[in-house]
Amino acid sequence: MGFDSLIGGTIWDEYSQKVQDLMNNPKNMGEITQEEAEAMGTKLIVADFGAESCGDAVRLYWAVDPKTDIIKESKFKSFGCGTAIASSDTMAELCKGKTVDEAVKITNIDVEKAMRDEPDTPAVPPQKMHCSVMAYDVIKKAAAQYKGVDMESFEEEVIVCECARVSLSTLREVIRLNDLTTVEQITDYTKAGAFCKSCIRPGGHEEKDIYLVDLLEEYEKEKMAKAADASSAGADVPFKDMTIVQKIKAVDKVIDDNIRQMLIMDGGDMEILDIKENGENIDIYIRYLGACSGCASSSTGTLFAIENILKEKLDPNIRVLPI
Amino acid sequence: MRVYLDNNATTIVDPHVFAEMEPYFVQKYGNPNSLHSFASETHPALKTAMEKIYAGIHAPKEDSVVITSCATESNNWVLKSIYFEQILTGKKNHIVVSEVEHPSVIATARWIESMGCKVTYLPINHEGLIEPEKLREVITDKTALVSIMWANNETGAIFPVYEIGEICREFDVPFHTDAVQAIGKIPVDVQALNVDYMTFSAHKFHGPKGVGALYIKKGRELTPCFHGGSQMGGYRSGTLNVPGIVGMGKAMEAAVDALDFEMHDIREMRDDFEDELLKIEDTFVVTPREKRTPNTTLISFRGIEGEAMLWDLNRAGIAASTGSACASEDLEANSVMEAIGAAEDLAHTAIRFSLSRYTTEEELEYTLEVVKKAVERLRGISSSYAYAPEGHESGLDAHH
Numbered sequence: 001m002g003f004d005s006l007i008g009g010t011i012w013d014e015y016s017q018k019v020q021d022l023m024n025n026p027k028n029m030g031e032i033t034q035e036e037a038e039a040m041g042t043k044l045i046v047a048d049f050g051a052e053s054c055g056d057a058v059r060l061y062w063a064v065d066p067k068t069d070i071i072k073e074s075k076f077k078s079f080g081c082g083t084a085i086a087s088s089d090t091m092a093e094l095c096k097g098k099t100v101d102e103a104v105k106i107t108n109i110d111v112e113k114a115m116r117d118e119p120d121t122p123a124v125p126p127q128k129m130h131c132s133v134m135a136y137d138v139i140k141k142a143a144a145q146y147k148g149v150d151m152e153s154f155e156e157e158v159i160v161c162e163c164a165r166v167s168l169s170t171l172r173e174v175i176r177l178n179d180l181t182t183v184e185q186i187t188d189y190t191k192a193g194a195f196c197k198s199c200i201r202p203g204g205h206e207e208k209d210i211y212l213v214d215l216l217e218e219y220e221k222e223k224m225a226k227a228a229d230a231s232s233a234g235a236d237v238p239f240k241d242m243t244i245v246q247k248i249k250a251v252d253k254v255i256d257d258n259i260r261q262m263l264i265m266d267g268g269d270m271e272i273l274d275i276k277e278n279g280e281n282i283d284i285y286i287r288y289l290g291a292c293s294g295c296a297s298s299s300t301g302t303l304f305a306i307e308n309i310l311k312e313k314l315d316p317n318i319r320v321l322p323i
Numbered sequence: 324m325r326v327y328l329d330n331n332a333t334t335i336v337d338p339h340v341f342a343e344m345e346p347y348f349v350q351k352y353g354n355p356n357s358l359h360s361f362a363s364e365t366h367p368a369l370k371t372a373m374e375k376i377y378a379g380i381h382a383p384k385e386d387s388v389v390i391t392s393c394a395t396e397s398n399n400w401v402l403k404s405i406y407f408e409q410i411l412t413g414k415k416n417h418i419v420v421s422e423v424e425h426p427s428v429i430a431t432a433r434w435i436e437s438m439g440c441k442v443t444y445l446p447i448n449h450e451g452l453i454e455p456e457k458l459r460e461v462i463t464d465k466t467a468l469v470s471i472m473w474a475n476n477e478t479g480a481i482f483p484v485y486e487i488g489e490i491c492r493e494f495d496v497p498f499h500t501d502a503v504q505a506i507g508k509i510p511v512d513v514q515a516l517n518v519d520y521m522t523f524s525a526h527k528f529h530g531p532k533g534v535g536a537l538y539i540k541k542g543r544e545l546t547p548c549f550h551g552g553s554q555m556g557g558y559r560s561g562t563l564n565v566p567g568i569v570g571m572g573k574a575m576e577a578a579v580d581a582l583d584f585e586m587h588d589i590r591e592m593r594d595d596f597e598d599e600l601l602k603i604e605d606t607f608v609v610t611p612r613e614k615r616t617p618n619t620t621l622i623s624f625r626g627i628e629g630e631a632m633l634w635d636l637n638r639a640g641i642a643a644s645t646g647s648a649c650a651s652e653d654l655e656a657n658s659v660m661e662a663i664g665a666a667e668d669l670a671h672t673a674i675r676f677s678l679s680r681y682t683t684e685e686e687l688e689y690t691l692e693v694v695k696k697a698v699e700r701l702r703g704i705s706s707s708y709a710y711a712p713e714g715h716e717s718g719l720d721a722h723h
Contacts, residue, residue: 012637023634024638052626052669052672052719059711077706077708078705080628082631085631
């Protein structure tokens, strides 16, 4: 929020001059035919990435010298917006003269940096960072094709945020070290989620295997499990020595785990009204709700089932008294 | 040459409208609710303007046309009022909107949904149209409101609001229509439609920005939009926007006068223009012409992403629009093309040209030439039309 967020501008205002020039006159746009590749004494590699139905697609052509693995010529064709075209063009340029192994090391961040006018001013607005990712992916595809290996073999770790290239292991570590609980915090610490936002939660521009919200949930569950472990250590206290609050919680948990589902399926439920010690006995007063309240078995079968499970789990002297 | 073909987004203010508004800034600037001559000298113009607005939509005097600040405000007001009166109180638990409503309806509906109300988002068919029978399948006596736009901003598709209104009346459910894209383009008569609430906005028909309206039928009163000094019959407090109201009145009068021109001349220009565009190979239009507002063409150019096309058009001084995801701030594609669901690879290729009574033949000829050149250049770059050696299995069809 604040001044800059109020009126908004056009995304085009945030394109660098280089991006605009490449959009107007892409330098490496074109094709390499089989004949042309052969004439150069090279192997033709044609790699596709993306799909029109997703909004961007690129076809990369490489003429690779089979003796040296050097990319002699590199061209592209692209279905996409201005930044997709400019990114593809820059990517094709960066590939030239490199060996295939060197080309695989080019990342989307290299592509974006190469399009900057000023070293510290991004070449594209945050949501357009995504376009350069496609340029990076297609290189891997081409290299995989050249080497006859799987594309995934070039990725040493799982990347969650492709725009900022933040890995799963980095994210897990940062979340735990800093006890992060919100997506905004993750973005502040790692830049993940700052760009196209697809990695934040399902429903974004691109589908992911794992999202930032999943990682937060994973950590949250982990914390809760730890807390539960800690509190179940307190469950070593015998039932009759618990405070009334602990008793009600313990009874409720047994009911939840063993009984409640059954009652709800039959259209009923129950609640605990009170727990009192009566000499030897511990009396648990309950009230049936919904369908249970009029059900015949509520004073026979169901009641015995409740009483037995509580005796077994908590204390043999428990009596259950429906009111 | 600069050509403005984005009239569904906003329009040029009619110079006559501007002239009519001008005295109410520097000369007659009084607050209409005060007790002196500065106030009362604004009254005749306000009264005339309101009469023109009423006449323009055929509203009877017993009904209310409340002037708001924009269509977004009107849409929010209807939905939220219904939420406060009907949903929050537990009387009803359901509202129906179409899946291609303007964000001011969709986002409000989502908020109401988040508050625990059931919301049905009616789908559109492959022609971009709502099928009234779909409403009949979901409407119940617990439905608090049906809100379906009169005409869609992207496709120009005219929705079957008469049939929808009929079904609403059968179930005694209030019916709201967002008529922002209808006024000035097709006949709008609230009595013939028998609608309960109707939203419209001046800047879509050559009036000023910052002036919207909500028609409210007698007997369908709403909780006030703004509480305060009881302006607008207590519905929407706040000092009256005198020049804005005067401007909307004049713009409405002009729109009514120009309706025949819109329905015949502009339609003819649009049709000719569209015919020429469709002569370009691999171009597609979804909604049939006779089911569209007369000024709108939404056309897909296979192999060309929408923002790239806008880029080339803009370089040549032409303003159009695209629902393509890449052109939006949040990378979310406009729902219309996706909702139509016909050809997935065309979802990001649609360009909207929307004409107005200020559009000239010459401008359209120029645009056509620019479009042809852009198509040639961009298809030259496009992977969709790219060379592949023999035996190359294209990897561009699958999702990534």
